[in-house]
Amino acid sequence: MKSGTDEIRLSPRSSANESMDVSSIRSFKYALRGSENWWKVVLVCTLIFLFTSGYERSSAQRQVLPGDPLRGLTAYEFEEFKLGLDDFLEVENAEEGLGPAYNNTSCAGCHNVPAIGGIAPMTTTRAGIRGDDGSYRDIEPGRDSLFQLFSIPTHGCQSMIPPEANVISRRVPIPLFGAGLVEMVSDNTLLRMADPEDLDRDGISGRAPIVLDLVTGESRVGRFGWKSQRATLMDFGGDAYRNEMGITNDLFPNELTFRLSEQQLALCDALPDPEDVVEPSTGRRGIDNFNSFMRFLAPPARGPITKEVVTGRLVFESIGCSMCHVPSLTTARNSNPLFDQRAVNLFSDLLLHDVGTGDGIGQAGAAPEELRTPPLWGLRFRRPLLHNGSASTVTDSILRHTNEASAARDGFLSLSPYDRSTLIAFLGSL
Numbered sequence: 001m002k003s004g005t006d007e008i009r010l011s012p013r014s015s016a017n018e019s020m021d022v023s024s025i026r027s028f029k030y031a032l033r034g035s036e037n038w039w040k041v042v043l044v045c046t047l048i049f050l051f052t053s054g055y056e057r058s059s060a061q062r063q064v065l066p067g068d069p070l071r072g073l074t075a076y077e078f079e080e081f082k083l084g085l086d087d088f089l090e091v092e093n094a095e096e097g098l099g100p101a102y103n104n105t106s107c108a109g110c111h112n113v114p115a116i117g118g119i120a121p122m123t124t125t126r127a128g129i130r131g132d133d134g135s136y137r138d139i140e141p142g143r144d145s146l147f148q149l150f151s152i153p154t155h156g157c158q159s160m161i162p163p164e165a166n167v168i169s170r171r172v173p174i175p176l177f178g179a180g181l182v183e184m185v186s187d188n189t190l191l192r193m194a195d196p197e198d199l200d201r202d203g204i205s206g207r208a209p210i211v212l213d214l215v216t217g218e219s220r221v222g223r224f225g226w227k228s229q230r231a232t233l234m235d236f237g238g239d240a241y242r243n244e245m246g247i248t249n250d251l252f253p254n255e256l257t258f259r260l261s262e263q264q265l266a267l268c269d270a271l272p273d274p275e276d277v278v279e280p281s282t283g284r285r286g287i288d289n290f291n292s293f294m295r296f297l298a299p300p301a302r303g304p305i306t307k308e309v310v311t312g313r314l315v316f317e318s319i320g321c322s323m324c325h326v327p328s329l330t331t332a333r334n335s336n337p338l339f340d341q342r343a344v345n346l347f348s349d350l351l352l353h354d355v356g357t358g359d360g361i362g363q364a365g366a367a368p369e370e371l372r373t374p375p376l377w378g379l380r381f382r383r384p385l386l387h388n389g390s391a392s393t394v395t396d397s398i399l400r401h402t403n404e405a406s407a408a409r410d411g412f413l414s415l416s417p418y419d420r421s422t423l424i425a426f427l428g429s430l
């Protein structure tokens with residue numbers, strides 16, 4: 001079993017424990033003074049100490065904590081990661097371009113559980129129009145379906161959902177741990193797994209949506225977001241900076257407002273666009289910094305692998321969960337060894353499926369009923385579950401799977417209580 005040990009970072013964390021061990025052994029020696037065989041006790045204690053401190057050090061090395069960078073960054077890359085982290089944390093205000101409409105004041109405001117880069121227990125709101133034939137359209141063609149929650153004073157540019165909207169959806173944040181590895185999986189790897197017409201007749205299709213990468217202007221396979229709506233982290237970061245925070249940038253140069261005239265907008269937001277400009281001291285834009293931070297974030301390490309967990313993994317495969325939650329993909333060749341043909345143990349095919357929970361919003365290459373298979377790595381750090389946060393437990397979310405995932409759900413329902421408990425233990429180790 002792969003356990004994510006690819007991404008190991010040397011960590012000085014064990015030093016506090018070691019000094020505690022030294023002092024406790026000293027006091028033990030003191031208490032034994034006078035005993036004839038004290039030197040034997042000291043020898044045994046020293047051996048125990050050497051053994052346990054060595055053991056501790058190696059387990060500390062093996063452990064990657066959420067929010068850590070990938071192991072093996074160059075000093076330059078680490079500097080880029082830190083600059084990115086600073087910008088990701090930075091709380092913006094209206095003078096710096098926040099708004100006029102926005103969802104939060106920093107990236108980290110929605111990506112911080114259990115560490116910076118993770119999630120937050122909040123949802124964003126999207127709205128649109130569904131026809132009787134199941135088709136979807138945005139309320140204003142060309143405008144995104146997002147309706148921000150907040151606006152800067154005097155609130156003249158608050159976005160409001162108009163009454164003609166007949167589909168309103170909510171979405172929870174997605175953690176960014178390991179996102180750089182996900183980005184480096186080739187389009188071909190994803191296209192090879194896709195089976196849009198279900199030619200192998202296993203009941204599972206799976207589509208690789210083609211989206212436009214705004215950075216290069218190329219058509220790419222989308223893989224980020226609940227709808228696999230973007231192909232690259234740079235693109236997603238630019239989209240998030242404008243949509244979530246109202247900070248326009250080179251990729252998204254216009255404010256996302258709703259039915260506002262130029263004059264109304266000028267009253268709310270007098271800053272020229274794009275608002276995200278090159279910082280003279282670093283030569284970088286905000287979107288460059290976000291990109292570095294996300295690219296270098298390490299994937300979440302696995303929890304303890306017990307006997308139940310090992311059995312549960314077999315159950316996971318035997319009932320067909322792994323047909324969509326594919327345990328491991330491999331990155332393409334890359335001149336940077338951090339990303340060169342690395343295992344990405346994400347438990348997802350990154351493809352779009354209809355599992356009966358679709359949010360009714362068509363977006364980029366995704367149909368209204370489709371959602372990307374969410375990677376299950378780091379599942380134990382994530383609640384609530386499902387795209388809209390409507391499931392409290394892992395069991396709830398499995399029971400909500402239908403359509404393409406009906407067979408897997410039926411498999412789950414027919415498990416013995418023991419097998420079911422091992423499956424839950426396995427999912428709890430992710």
Ligand code: HEC
Pocket residue numbers: 103104105106107108109110111123124171172173174175176179223224225226227233236237240241244245290294
């Ligand atoms: C208001 C909360 C909020 C803020 C602020 C926010 N995000 Fe997010 N983020 C989300 C939500 C919700 C999603 C899922 C969106 C979707 O797919 O519809 C998401 C998804 C993402 C993803 C996709 C990850 C993946 O693996 O699919 C990336 C990348 C991302 N955000 C980056 C950023 C960056 C960079 C910033 C700051 C510029 C930012 N986010 C600010 C809520 C937020």
Ligand code: HEC
Pocket residue numbers: 204319320321322323324325353354355357358371372373374375376379382384385386387388394397398401404405408409412
């Ligand atoms: C046909 C593909 C497919 C199969 C098979 C499948 N899933 Fe899923 N799974 C999905 C999709 C798509 C979602 C997202 C649904 C949503 O958010 O509404 C999902 C969501 C989940 C979630 C919630 C994750 C989160 O971050 O919110 C869990 C847990 C999960 N699946 C576990 C399983 C297990 C266990 C099985 C086997 C019983 C299984 N899945 C079978 C596609 C699949």
